[in-house]
Amino acid sequence: MSAPARVLGRRLLVTLGAVLVFRFGQSLPLPGVDVAALAAAEAGRSDQLHGLAALFTGGGLERMSVLALGVVPGQLAEVVLLLLVWAGPRLAALGGEGRAGAVRLERLTRVLTAGVGGLLGALLVLAAAGGHVGPGAGVLRDRSGLTLLALTVCLTGGTVLVMRLGELITTHGVGSGPSVLFLTQAFAVLPGQLGSLRASFGGPAFAGVLALVLAVGAIVAAATVLTRRAERRVPVQRAKRMVGRSPGGAASTYLPIAFDRIGLGPAVWLAPALFVLPALAARSWPGAGWLQALAAALRPGSPWYLTGCLVLVTCFTFAASIAGLDVVAAADRLTRQGQFVPGIRPGPNTADYLAYLQLRIALSGAVLAGAVALLPLALPAVLGTADRHPFNGIGLLLVAGLGAAVAARITEQAEFLGVIRPQTPGQARR
Secondary structure (H helix, E strand, O other), rough: OOOOHHHHHHHHHHHHHHHHHHHHHHHOOOOEEHHHHHHHHHHHHOOOOHHHHHHOOOHHHOOOOOOOOOOEEEEEHHHHHHHHHHHHHHHHHHHOOOHHHHHHHHHHHHHHHHHHHHHHHHHHHHHHHHHOOOHHOOEEEOOOOHHHHHHHHHHHHHHHHHHHHHHHHHHHOOOOHHEEEEEEEHHHHHHHHHHHHHHHHHHHHHHHHHHHHHHHHHHHHHHHHHHHHHHEEEEEEOEEEEOOEEEEEEEEEEEEEEEHHHOOOHHHHHHHHHHHHHHHHHHHHHOOOOHHHHHHHHHOOOOHHHHHHHHHHHHHHHHHHOOOOHHHHHHHHHHHHOOEOOOOOOHHHHHHHHHHHHHHHHHHHHHHHHHHHHHHHHHHHHHHOOOOOOOOOOHHHHHEEEEEEEEHHHHHHHHHHHHOOOOOEEEEOO
16 A cells, blocks of 8 residues: 555544544433433424434434534634624734734634534523423423533533544544534434435335435535536736746746635525524514514525525625635736736736636626525425425535535545546646
8 A cells, every 4th residue: 555545544544533433422411411301302303493403413402412512613603703804904914924823813713613612502501401402391400500500511612522523634634624524414314304204205205205305416516516626717928038048937827716615605504594593583482473474484495495595695605706816916916926817918907807707707606506505405395395394405405515525625635645646637736
């Protein structure tokens, strides 16, 4: 076995070990939780909201496990940090300070993750103590203040452990750590949701349903891989210079503009948020008629829900793609390096040309991302299961889209290590 293959093998073992620890923590209940009473209460719940909670926590929330929050606090912390960077010029300046700035942002992300985990853990413990989780107050055997504090500390510590497992996979494993753990949760829950469809449709009808689900998943996965690797290569040339008595220095290269910089990541979070927030508000205030109507209109599979998901995913993807490339800085860098785009004057004209290309590419990528995300989200309406099953299409979107992205990342790392040849000659991405 070659040295690159051994390195890749060690990375795969590290990833597998982290995933096993993660799943074990999601099946380990918190101390003081009546597991039998909790299981009896959750056995009959199979609506969309509980199916979504199981999907995003790997079933850990139903078991009140040590890692019940899963990767949700880390993902929310990254969103909060992104908003802070956009709003605060001092944080935005850290991105240009090289390694030192990256270390400070990473440290801030860790603090935010622990803080979000502590907040969500406290809310979960208070909900369990107040009888909002499981059969009334029978979930927790002891509801004293010290016990509630200990449970909150356990959930916060579990959040920190998940964060460290993700960093371990990213640094010493294969793929992006949070994505791998998130995908593990989905793979653990999605078969159960498909099993509920089988129980409802029966054997012969379920074969057609399964074929439709697999076809949609294949389309989403293929579109994710294609858009991840697609890019517009703007030709760039270097001006000729005299080297001694002969001209030299002329070279041709290209400036890549990615077709889709963030993939289906926005859809994985925006689609659930559009459904969960009105549903939780309607359950918290059952007397508010307008909240009940809003929650009914935005149930998974409804026309308003699908339209809202399409608009949100398209707009968010377009905004992220536009912000991904600073065309003015790119044009200045080409000018300093003595390079130019053929047929375009250096300086502001080059920046305008790059902005024009970026606008067209970002718009095309955003529309395609919205259309691809709409396919699995429309499955509950096509199958007629929007109100009867926990299957809501989001799990398929997560498994197909995120799974394809993780597989592409692993392939890129294998190319970088030299285990396999790059698909693009001379281009091996890390």
